[in-house]
Amino acid sequence: MSVLRFERVTYRYPHAPEPALRDISLDISAGAFVVAAGLSASGKSTFLRAACGLVPHFHGGEFTGRVTTGGMDTRAHGPGALAAVAGTLFQDPETQVVLSSVRAELSLPLENRGFSPGAVARGVEEAALALGIGELLDRPTHELSGGELQRVGLGAALVGRPRLVLLDEPTSQLDPVAGDELVWLLRRLNEEWGMAIVLVEHRLERCLSAADRVLAFEDGALACDASPRGFLEWAAERAPALATPGARLFARAGLRPPPSGVKEARATLRAHGLLDPRGDKQLGDRIPSAEPAPAQRRRLRRAAREGPAPALAFHGVWHERSGGRAVLRGVDLSIAPGERVALMGRNGAGKSTLLRHAKGLMKPTRGRVERGGRVALLLQNPNDYFLADRVGDEVGEEALEQAGLSAVADRHPRDLSGGERQRLALAIVCGGEHGPLAALCLDEPTRGMDRAAKGDLTSDLRGVAAAGSAILVATHDPEFAALAADRVVLISGGRVIADGPTGELLTGGWYFSTETARIVDGALLAEDGAEVLRARMSTEVRP
Amino acid sequence: MSETRRASPLHAARAPVAAAYACALLTAALSFEHPLALFAVAVAIVGAGVLAGAGRSLARAALFGVPFAVMIALVNPLVAREGLNVVLRLGEIGPLGQLDVTRESLVFGAILGLRALLVVLAGGALLAATVNADELLRRFRRISVRSALTAALAVRLVPVLGRDARRLADARRCRADASERPGAAERLQIVRAVVTGAMDRALDVAATLEVRGYAMPAAAGRGRWPRQPWSRHDIAFGASAVALLVLAGGAHLLGIATFHAYPRTVAPVGAGEWLLAVALVVVALLPFADRRGIVP
Numbered sequence: 001m002s003v004l005r006f007e008r009v010t011y012r013y014p015h016a017p018e019p020a021l022r023d024i025s026l027d028i029s030a031g032a033f034v035v036a037a038g039l040s041a042s043g044k045s046t047f048l049r050a051a052c053g054l055v056p057h058f059h060g061g062e063f064t065g066r067v068t069t070g071g072m073d074t075r076a077h078g079p080g081a082l083a084a085v086a087g088t089l090f091q092d093p094e095t096q097v098v099l100s101s102v103r104a105e106l107s108l109p110l111e112n113r114g115f116s117p118g119a120v121a122r123g124v125e126e127a128a129l130a131l132g133i134g135e136l137l138d139r140p141t142h143e144l145s146g147g148e149l150q151r152v153g154l155g156a157a158l159v160g161r162p163r164l165v166l167l168d169e170p171t172s173q174l175d176p177v178a179g180d181e182l183v184w185l186l187r188r189l190n191e192e193w194g195m196a197i198v199l200v201e202h203r204l205e206r207c208l209s210a211a212d213r214v215l216a217f218e219d220g221a222l223a224c225d226a227s228p229r230g231f232l233e234w235a236a237e238r239a240p241a242l243a244t245p246g247a248r249l250f251a252r253a254g255l256r257p258p259p260s261g262v263k264e265a266r267a268t269l270r271a272h273g274l275l276d277p278r279g280d281k282q283l284g285d286r287i288p289s290a291e292p293a294p295a296q297r298r299r300l301r302r303a304a305r306e307g308p309a310p311a312l313a314f315h316g317v318w319h320e321r322s323g324g325r326a327v328l329r330g331v332d333l334s335i336a337p338g339e340r341v342a343l344m345g346r347n348g349a350g351k352s353t354l355l356r357h358a359k360g361l362m363k364p365t366r367g368r369v370e371r372g373g374r375v376a377l378l379l380q381n382p383n384d385y386f387l388a389d390r391v392g393d394e395v396g397e398e399a400l401e402q403a404g405l406s407a408v409a410d411r412h413p414r415d416l417s418g419g420e421r422q423r424l425a426l427a428i429v430c431g432g433e434h435g436p437l438a439a440l441c442l443d444e445p446t447r448g449m450d451r452a453a454k455g456d457l458t459s460d461l462r463g464v465a466a467a468g469s470a471i472l473v474a475t476h477d478p479e480f481a482a483l484a485a486d487r488v489v490l491i492s493g494g495r496v497i498a499d500g501p502t503g504e505l506l507t508g509g510w511y512f513s514t515e516t517a518r519i520v521d522g523a524l525l526a527e528d529g530a531e532v533l534r535a536r537m538s539t540e541v542r543p
Numbered sequence: 544m545s546e547t548r549r550a551s552p553l554h555a556a557r558a559p560v561a562a563a564y565a566c567a568l569l570t571a572a573l574s575f576e577h578p579l580a581l582f583a584v585a586v587a588i589v590g591a592g593v594l595a596g597a598g599r600s601l602a603r604a605a606l607f608g609v610p611f612a613v614m615i616a617l618v619n620p621l622v623a624r625e626g627l628n629v630v631l632r633l634g635e636i637g638p639l640g641q642l643d644v645t646r647e648s649l650v651f652g653a654i655l656g657l658r659a660l661l662v663v664l665a666g667g668a669l670l671a672a673t674v675n676a677d678e679l680l681r682r683f684r685r686i687s688v689r690s691a692l693t694a695a696l697a698v699r700l701v702p703v704l705g706r707d708a709r710r711l712a713d714a715r716r717c718r719a720d721a722s723e724r725p726g727a728a729e730r731l732q733i734v735r736a737v738v739t740g741a742m743d744r745a746l747d748v749a750a751t752l753e754v755r756g757y758a759m760p761a762a763a764g765r766g767r768w769p770r771q772p773w774s775r776h777d778i779a780f781g782a783s784a785v786a787l788l789v790l791a792g793g794a795h796l797l798g799i800a801t802f803h804a805y806p807r808t809v810a811p812v813g814a815g816e817w818l819l820a821v822a823l824v825v826v827a828l829l830p831f832a833d834r835r836g837i838v839p
Binding site for chain 2: 052053054057058078079080081082083084086088090092094095096097098099100101104108109111112113138140141142153156356359361374376377378379381383384385386387428429430431434
């Protein structure tokens with residue numbers, strides 16, 4: 001039975017020169033788990049908005065064709081009526097929560113459908129338990145973090161047990177642990193309750209193994225509609241930027257079929273006799289501790305005295321909220337000029353607070369921050385930096401040229417593409433004409449970015465580091481950390497719990513680990529993993 | 544500023560009753576000019592805030608309200624041309640002409656300032672800190688879905704735009720060309736950016752309300768929810784609100800606490816005025832005496 005049907009749907013936003021959706025026809029049956037993939041601005045979000053009725057009822061524009069959601073024609077039924085069959089969650093968690101307490105927020109969709117008070121109370125409790133937000137129920141929504149808001153928004157989308165759930169990057173604000181848990185919760189709801197799930201996601205390695213089917217969008221058109229394996233085969237030929245690290249690893253090693261997840265990849269390697277026989281090695285063997293051995297500590301102290309001054313250093317930094325908890329607890333961290341460091345950890349671990357201390361937006365309640373010169377900080381949303389109506393008025397000509405934005409100097413900053421906006425924001429905070437930077441800090445710069453944009457950002461950061469500035473980037477994305485950093489610092493509960501080279505710290509773990517590392521022990525990126533596999537094939541596999 | 548659930552009789556009352564109580568105090572503040580009656584209303588508002596555990600919210604609101612009140616108190620003597628007792632002759636001052644500050648205009652300015660402060664405290668701080676906006680909106684929705692939708696959007700946008708403003712201010716401090724101490728022009732740029740983004744934010748929140756089914760006919764929920772029995776606190780604060788309105792209206796009808804600002808200040812203080820002042824305080828604060836069943 002179909003829960004979502006698109007019949008030759010073409011849609012153009014008001015005043016837009018090109019259609020956002022082009023001649024889309026597809027049918028999603030009850031109980032399917034579908035992932036929608038594509039580069040930025042390829043039409044994925046518009047597809048979801050058409051499925052929940054916001055297109056065309058809310059956004060206007062030109063709409064042709066027919067969308068049927070839960071048996072209701074979206075031309076005849078608005079988003080309110082469709083909410084009874086489709087739960088929806090969009091990208092920005094700030095605007096996904098509309099009432100002032102979590103309990104009221106979860107009650108709202110049920111009350112709107114005329115449920116009795118008993119049914120509302122039961123539905124709220126069950127949704128809260130399923131998502132692990134029971135302790136948030138009586139909290140005011142304005143006190144919640146981005147990750148908590150996202151889970152509450154998801155609860156509001158699921159609370160009415162809709163037949164179809166439409167989710168636009170629900171893991172973008174979540175750490176790897178919470179992200180994985182969310183995908184498995186969706187799989188459980190899908191398997192046990194038969195909810196059809198349509199999930200838009202950039203980090204495909206996170207969710208492809210749970211999916212039954214993948215839709216890939218290109219310029220508003222449906223370019224591929226296949227099983228995860230079929231999609232990966234298509235992506236290897238037509239859209240390499242969409243291939244997962246596991247699929248790239250297999251392609252480079254000359255193995256087939258491309259794996260949709262770690263389990264499938266390891267099974268294939270096991271069948272070929274290519275799995276590392278020491279795969280059950282203890283995690284503690286690989287993860288470096290934050291506490292160096294006494295001899296090493298003495299050596300580090302001597303090196304710190306004799307070596308070059310750090311670009312950025314935290315000396316026993318505490319941040320204790322007045323009347324609240326300690327967010328940072330005696331952080332000691334030193335970053336050398338030109339070093340690229342990824343700061344990782346769960347939501348609320350203290351990463352953003354540490355970056356704010358680095359820039360001087362916050363003052364430590366104990367300890368001190370040593371800066372080797374000017375420190376720049378790029379916060380999460382590049383749009384927040386734009387104050388002028390013209391790109392050329394935001395930064396000087398030289399900085400604009402260095403950022404490769406001279407050609408768009410006369411455009412409005414908000415009219416730029418996502419990658420261009422980020423480069424402009426970087427130019428604004430770096431301010432080349434103000435002298436060299438000691439350190440550049442970035443807070444979750446890859447949120448909502450596709451792989452191509454992440455690659456561009458990585459190149460930019462390498463360029464900045466090569467010029468002698470230290471890079472400190474807080475990220476939830478192990479794949480990006482593996483590309484952009486040569487050292488990883490893991491932070492938990494305001495303390496540094498592990499600190500070491502990227503190759504050591506992002507391998508051998510379950511969560512803070514790249515997909516390649518979870519498939520091939522000891523390898524960080526697809527290229528390294530393929531080399532290891534080729535070496536094993538030449539020595540271990542008999543023709 | 545938003546409601547934080549506390550163990551107080553006022554928080555234990557249902558939202559429409561708590562809102563009616565705060566509005567009754569606001570009406571009382573607006574209906575009197577007599578200093579003794581206004582002082583009694585001030586005691587009632589501050590007392591209600593403290594007894595409801597919202598003293599800090601009132602203090603924060605006073606930080607904004609007091610400068611506003613002082614400005615009114617200072618401007619009135621400069622613009623009023625009435626009063627018989629001149630206390631200061633400022634002579635010919637530009638477009639304002641001959642300027643004489645009178646005792647009557649000073650007194651009336653102080654009364655207007657106090658009244659403005661009480662409006663901020665009762666209508667802003669007490670209402671926001673003690674009334675559950677979600678419950679109020681839910682009940683309001685039964686009467687008018689569209690108006691409630693607009694109100695819900697406005698209520699939600701306040702903290703969203705507040706966070707936007709803090710984020711934008713942080714981003715401004717991160718700019719390479721940021722000055723240590725932002726001037727008026729830079730602050731104005733942030734306000735402009737928040738206002739520009741407000742429409743986008745409003746659209747996003749409105750879209751979320753739509754997909755949650757807020758505007759559905761069923762959302763009005765008429766007849767679906769059983770009537771909740773009136774609690775002792777509902778009855779007490781409801782009665783207090785009615786009594787405050789009766790006292791305000793009755794005093795006007797009976798000519799108690801009359802006040803004339805000009806040409807000479809006339810504010811008789813007799814038994815009627817004292818009785819009215821005591822009654823206003825007692826009627827407003829009596830519901831707080833019953834503390835049974837107040838834990839949320």
